[in-house]
Amino acid sequence: xTLWFDCSDPAARVEGLGAAAAAVRAGRLVVLPTDTVYGxxxxxxxxxxxxxxxxxxxxxxxxxxxVLVDSAEALDELTDELxxxxxxxxxxFWPGGLTLVVRHRASLAWDLGxxxxxxxxxxxxxxxxxxxxxxxxxxxxxxANLTDHPSPQDCEAASAMLGDSVAVYLDGGRTAGAVxxxxxxxxxxxxxxxxDGVLPPAELRRVxxxxxxx
Numbered sequence: 427x428t429l430w431f432d433c434s435d436p437a438a439r440v441e442g443l444g445a446a447a448a449a450v451r452a453g454r455l456v457v458l459p460t461d462t463v464y465g466x467x468x469x470x471x472x473x474x475x476x477x478x479x480x481x482x483x484x485x486x487x488x489x490x491x492x493v494l495v496d497s498a499e500a501l502d503e504l505t506d507e508l509x510x511x512x513x514x515x516x517x518x519f520w521p522g523g524l525t526l527v528v529r530h531r532a533s534l535a536w537d538l539g540x541x542x543x544x545x546x547x548x549x550x551x552x553x554x555x556x557x558x559x560x561x562x563x564x565x566x567x568x569x570a571n572l573t574d575h576p577s578p579q580d581c582e583a584a585s586a587m588l589g590d591s592v593a594v595y596l597d598g599g600r601t602a603g604a605v606x607x608x609x610x611x612x613x614x615x616x617x618x619x620x621x622d623g624v625l626p627p628a629e630l631r632r633v634x635x636x637x638x639x640x
Contacts, residue, residue, distance in 0.1 A: 428589075428590045428592060428593060428594070428595065429442075429445050429593065429594045429595070430581070430585075430594075430595045430597060431445065431446075431594070431595065431596055431597060432597050433554055433596055433597055433598045433599075434597075434598075434599060439554070442594065442596050443554075443557055443558055443561065443596070445594050446458070446558055446562075446594045446596055447558065447561045447562050449593040449594045450467070450468065450469050450475075450562045450565065451469070451562075452593075453468070453469065453472050453474055453475040453478070454468075454475070454478075454592075454593035454594075455467065455468050455475070455478060455479055455482060455588075455591060455592045455593055456468075456558075456592065456593060456594045456595075456596065457570045457581060457584045457585070457588065457592050457594070457595045457596060458554060458555050458558055458567070458596045458598070459552055459554055459555060459581075459596065459597075459598035459599070459601055460494070460550040460552050460555050460567075460601065461521070461522065461523060461550050461551040461552045461555075461601065461602060462523050462550070462577075462601065462602075462603060462605065462606050462607050462623070462624060463569050463570070463577040463578060463579055463601055463603075463604060463605075463606060464569070464570040464577070464578045464579065464580065464581060464583070464584045464601060465494070465555075465567040465568060465569055465570050466479060466482065466483065466567065466568060466569075466570040466584070466588060466592060467479070467494070467558075467565040467566060467567040468491075468565065468566050468567075469562065469563075469565065469566070470491075470493050470536055470538065470563075470564040470565055470566040471534075471535060471536045471563075471564070473536065473537035475566075476491055476536070476537060476538055476539070476566045477537075478591075479491060479566055479568065480539065480568075481591075482588055482591040482592070483568060483571070483572060483573050483588075484572050484573045485568070485573045486539075487539040487540050488539065488540050489539065489573075490538040490539025490540060490541045490545075490546075491538050491539060491566040491567065491568045492525055492545075492546035492547065492548060492566070492567060492568060493538070493545055493546065493547050493548075493564050493565065493566055493567070494547075494548055494549070494550055494555065494559055494564065494565050494567045495547055495548070495549050495559060495564050496549065496556050496559035496560045497549065498516050498517075498520055498549065500549075500559075500563075500564060501516065501526075501528070501547055501549070504528070504530050504531060504534065504545060504547060504564065505528045505529060505530055505531060505545075506529070506531050507529075508528065508612075509612055511612050511617045511634050511636075512526055512528060512612040514633050514634060515610060515612070515617075515630070515633055515634060516549075518633045519625060519630075519633075520548075520549040521549040521550055521551035521552075521556070522549075522550075522551045522624075522625075523548075523551075523605075523606075523607040523608060523623055523624035523625055524548065524607060524608055524610065524623075524625055524630075525546050525547065525548040525607045525608065525609045525610070525621075525623075526546070526547055526548070526609075526610055526611075526612055527544050527545070527546045527547075527609060527610070527611035527612065527613050527620065528544060528545060528547060528612055528613055529543055529544055529613045530543065530544060530545040538566055543613075544611075544613045546609060548607055552598070554596060554598045558596070569606060570584035570587070570588060570592075571583075571584070571587050571588075572587045572588070575587060576604070577604060577606060579600050579601045579603070579604050580597075580599070580600045580601070581595050581596075581597035581598075603624065605623055605624045606621070606623050606624070607621075607623045607624060607625075608621060608622060608623030608624060608625040608630065609621035609623065610630065610634075610637065611640075616636060616638055617634050617636060617637045617638070618637070618638055618639070618640050619637055619638070619639045619640065620640045627639065
C-alpha cells in the first residue's frame, strides 16, 4: 500500500517521516522534496533497493544514482580523501544545489550502478529532506520522474509517473524551481562541470577558478 503525507501539517510530517524511514529500512522507495526538484530515494547501502529505484525510473545501471547526505561530515565517511577544491565547494555551496562527483571508498558495501569507483553526492537545502536523512543515513536519490520525462516540482507529478512503485510520498509542497543541481566532478586532477544547473558556472569559478566545462 502506498502512503501519502501532507507535510505542511506538523502531525502528518512527523508521521510521514517515521513511515518513510521505516520504508527505507524495509528496502522500499520514498519520494521526498529537495531544494531543486522532487526525488525518489532508497537506502544507498541496499543493492536490491537501489535496483528497485533504477527500475521504477526505467533507468539502466549505466546511469548510477546520486547520493544525498545530511552534512559535510557524512561526505567524509564516503571517501578516503577529498581534494581542496571539493572542500572549498562544499564550504561555499552546501547545503544547496551542488552535486560533487568524488572517488568513494572501495570498502563501501553498496552497488549504485556502474560508477567506475565514483559517486555523485549532494547535501540538499530542504528541512524535510534533511530530517529524513538524519534518520536514515545516506540515500540513493534520483529525480522522481521516468527517464526522459521532466523532473517534478510537486508530489502529484511524481506520483503520476512513479505510482505505486513508491511506498511513501512526502508532500512538501511545490519546490523552488525546476532546474536540477549543478554537477562538478572533482575525482580527477582538474574540476570539471559535467552538468549546468542552478549554480551559474561563473559563481562556481569564483570559488574554483580552474573549473572547466565538459
